[in-house]
Amino acid sequence: MRQGESGRKRVLLLNPPGDQLYLRDQYCSSVSKASYYWPPIDLIMLSGFLAERYEVRVLDAIIRRMPRERCLAEIEAWRPDVVIFLTGIASWPADLDFTRRIKERTGALIIGIGGILLYEGASLMEAYDHLDAIILDFTTGDVVDFIEGAGDGETELPNLSYRRDGHVVPGRRREEGRTFVVPVPRHEMFDLRRYRVPHGRRRPLTSVLLSDGCPYSCSFCVASPMRYRYRPLDNIMAEFEHLASIGVKEMFLKDFTFGVRRDLTIEMCEEMIRRKLDLTWIASCRVDTVDREMLEAMKRAGCHTIQFGVESADEGLLQQYHKKITLDQTRRTFELCREVGIRTLAHFILGLPGETRESIMRTVAYAKELKCDYASFNVVIPQVGTDLRRLVIEKGYYKPDVQTFDSGRSFPVVETEKLSRDELWEYRNRAIRSFYLDPKYIWRRVIGVRTWTEFRNLVENGIALLMGDSPVILES
Numbered sequence: 001m002r003q004g005e006s007g008r009k010r011v012l013l014l015n016p017p018g019d020q021l022y023l024r025d026q027y028c029s030s031v032s033k034a035s036y037y038w039p040p041i042d043l044i045m046l047s048g049f050l051a052e053r054y055e056v057r058v059l060d061a062i063i064r065r066m067p068r069e070r071c072l073a074e075i076e077a078w079r080p081d082v083v084i085f086l087t088g089i090a091s092w093p094a095d096l097d098f099t100r101r102i103k104e105r106t107g108a109l110i111i112g113i114g115g116i117l118l119y120e121g122a123s124l125m126e127a128y129d130h131l132d133a134i135i136l137d138f139t140t141g142d143v144v145d146f147i148e149g150a151g152d153g154e155t156e157l158p159n160l161s162y163r164r165d166g167h168v169v170p171g172r173r174r175e176e177g178r179t180f181v182v183p184v185p186r187h188e189m190f191d192l193r194r195y196r197v198p199h200g201r202r203r204p205l206t207s208v209l210l211s212d213g214c215p216y217s218c219s220f221c222v223a224s225p226m227r228y229r230y231r232p233l234d235n236i237m238a239e240f241e242h243l244a245s246i247g248v249k250e251m252f253l254k255d256f257t258f259g260v261r262r263d264l265t266i267e268m269c270e271e272m273i274r275r276k277l278d279l280t281w282i283a284s285c286r287v288d289t290v291d292r293e294m295l296e297a298m299k300r301a302g303c304h305t306i307q308f309g310v311e312s313a314d315e316g317l318l319q320q321y322h323k324k325i326t327l328d329q330t331r332r333t334f335e336l337c338r339e340v341g342i343r344t345l346a347h348f349i350l351g352l353p354g355e356t357r358e359s360i361m362r363t364v365a366y367a368k369e370l371k372c373d374y375a376s377f378n379v380v381i382p383q384v385g386t387d388l389r390r391l392v393i394e395k396g397y398y399k400p401d402v403q404t405f406d407s408g409r410s411f412p413v414v415e416t417e418k419l420s421r422d423e424l425w426e427y428r429n430r431a432i433r434s435f436y437l438d439p440k441y442i443w444r445r446v447i448g449v450r451t452w453t454e455f456r457n458l459v460e461n462g463i464a465l466l467m468g469d470s471p472v473i474l475e476s
Contacts, residue, residue, distance in 0.1 A: 009147065011054040012080040012108075013043040013189075016087070016095045017061035017071045020409070024062075025207070026254055027115035027222050028383070029088020031409035033376075035460050036198045037063050039190050040086055041207040041254040042113050042138040048183035049141035054082075058189045068098060076105045082147055084135070087114040089384060090406040096128050103130040109147065113138055115222055119385040121161045122170040133162035136173045139180050139212050139229075175227040180212065181235045184242045192248065198458075199305045199345055199374055201451050202249035202280055210236055210268075214256040216286070218309070219321040219387040220349060220380065223256040230261055237271055244277050251281040258283040259290055266294060269301035280304055287333035288325050295340045305343040305373070308333070313366035314359045317352050321388065327366070334370045343448075345374035349407075350431065351424040352380050352388075353397055353416050360427045364434050373445070377431040378407035379424055380414050 015024060021032035025040035043058065050056050057078060061071045075083070083102055087095040092114070099110050113135040117124060121134040133146050137159040145151070151162045151169070161171040192204035213226030243251065259265045272279070283298070284307040298306075310330055311323055318325060337344050346367055350360055367375045382389035382398050382405075392398040398414050405413045412421040412428075419427075435441065449455045 008053065008055045009081040010078065011050050011056050011082040011084065011147070012075065012078065013047060013050075013056065013058045014075070014083055014085040015040055015043065015060040015062050016085055016091075016098050017066050017068045018091050018094060020091075022062055022088070022091045024086040024088040024091070024114060026209075026256075027088075027118050029090040029115065030406035031090060033408045034198060034463075036196055037194075038197050038205065038252050039187075039192065039195050039207045041209050042086060042135075043084070044185045044187060044190065044207055045138045045182060045209055046084060046113075046135075046143070047186040047189055049144060050084075051186045051189070052183060053144060054147075056186070056189065060190065060194075063191065063194045072098070072101060072105065075102055079106055080108045082109045082111065084111045084113065084143070087112055087117060089116050089381075090404055090410070092116050092124075093403055096124070096131070100128065100130045109133070111135060111143060111146070116384050118173075122168050125161060125163070125168045131163075133160055134171070136160060136171050137175070137212075139182060139209070140174075141183075173226070175213065175229060178229055179232055180229050181231065184239050187243060187248060188246050196453070197252055197282065199282060199307075199343065200250055200252075201304055201454050203453055204248050205250045205252060206243065206248050207254050208239065208243075208251045208281075209254045210258065211255045211260065215260060216257065216324070217322045219391070220352070220383065221256070222383045222385055224387070225385060226256075228257075228260060230264065233264060233268055233271065236268060237275070240272065240277055240279060241275070244279060249278065249280065251279055253281055253283040255284060257286055257289065259285045259294060262289070262294060266297045269297035269303075272301040277302070282307070284308075286325065287330045290333060290336070292336055292340070295336055295342060299340050299342055303342060305345060306337060307345040307347060310346040310367075310370070310372075311349050312352070312355075312359065313363040314355070317354055317359070320354060321352060331370065334372060338371065343373040344370070345376065346370060346372040347376045347378065348431075349378055349380050350428055351412060351414055351416075351419055353392065353395065353414075354418070355380075355416070356418050357423065357427060360431065364431045367431075367435055368438060368441070371444070373448070375435045376408075377428055377435070379412045379428050381405050381407045382414060 023030050025042050085099055103110050109132045110130055111133045117134045125131045135143050140159050142159045151164055158174045187206045192206050195205050211230040213228040214223040215228040217224050280302040282305045287308050382392050393400055397416050402413050412424045415421045
């Protein structure tokens with residue numbers, strides 16, 4: 001392999017270019033509904049493991065809006081030994097074609113990571129012979145062993161699918177133990193001032209992961225099959241201290257479910273307060289895992305917004321798809337957040353099998369009743385690896401030969417007896433307009449603005465969201 005000026009192998013962490021603002025991270029992918037984009041947590045986590053041994057460079061071609069040819073030229077000029085790239089169900093055919101061109105131009109090892117590769121990686125490696133390996137768990141440094149040639153031996157490498165002697169060795173996630181420790185990720189390698197989220201208040205912003213997997217079993221979620229594991233407090237605080245030292249102001253906590261370990265959550269908040277860390281943050285929680293004491297601790301420690309998976313106002317659907325929350329639990333939690341002074345973002349899924357036009361409109365009315373600060377209305381998608389995907393294929397609601405899709409901006413791919421795809425898209429647009437054009441909501445948002453960043457996000461994302469009635473065309 002070639003070596004850089006440091007005498008070490010060169011490793012490129014790549015978010016490939018695309019014709020849409022593709023959000024690719026944490027085994028999910030979609031198209032940004034507006035102009036927001038956060039740093040991809042997969043690459044951030046890997047940066048700590050890799051920078052200890054290699055000369056590492058990050059190229060986020062999406063946030064830099066790089067055309068493919070320019071991106072390819074920049075990669076060829078640097079001549080990496082290894083390229084680790086992100087992909088996902090929204091863009092994988094174009095991503096694999098682009099990385100094939102990288103292979104032809106540079107001869108680098110090509111290693112992928114993403115939801116579709118997690119579950120269908122071995123078959124895709126058979127179809128795309130330029131793929132050398134797939135990372136199945138980005139919270140480990142096992143990819144280092146492959147880069148160093150350990151995959152040529154008889155012992156199988158954990159958390160990877162890879163080629164050995166021309167044959168694909170399918171891998172699996174090990175997920176051993178209850179905890180995991182990572183080297184401090186190298187956030188400074190990412191151009192953090194370019195990133196922002198619609199509910200953010202300050203910049204620079206970065207993504208942080210404190211736990212992996214989820215102990216709950218929602219049928220539609222890619223995290224359900226993954227074992228829940230968490231980082232020890234000292235490992236977390238080392239990263240927080242590093243972020244404060246490099247001038248980061250805001251964290252987007254990317255845990256699928258923050259706060260599962262109530263004791264650790266409160267202890268973390270108390271430690272942040274004790275250390276006087278100037279960090280504000282956003283987290284994703286379940287409505288049945290938080291209480292007043294936890295919310296007050298989170299607020300004091302800098303949390304200003306919590307995302308909740310509310311999903312639907314139909315309790316039958318919530319139980320059918322194993323969400324296992326009630327409407328009253330959600331009402332109480334949103335009221336608690338208002339009392340404590342934490343803003344809320346409610347995620348809703350429209351079009352689950354069993355959904356009707358009437359239940360969608362009840363969900364919109366419920367979103368207004370909750371007085372959430374943000375509402376994200378998404379059409380149902382059959383995520384690879386989920387029970388929902390198996391159901392909609394079995395029922396004939398989805399054709400598995402549809403290569404690409406996303407939940408936010410592309411046309412629906414699931415159609416049931418009760419809702420056609422055209423109707424589902426119409427009701428998705430109706431939900432967005434009904435919620436965001438409500439005069440009471442507009443007034444509440446305007447008087448709630450606290451920073452210039454927040455005001456700019458409000459205006460730009462509001463315009464983009466309301467102009468997004470037409471679906472985008474995904475690359476194939």
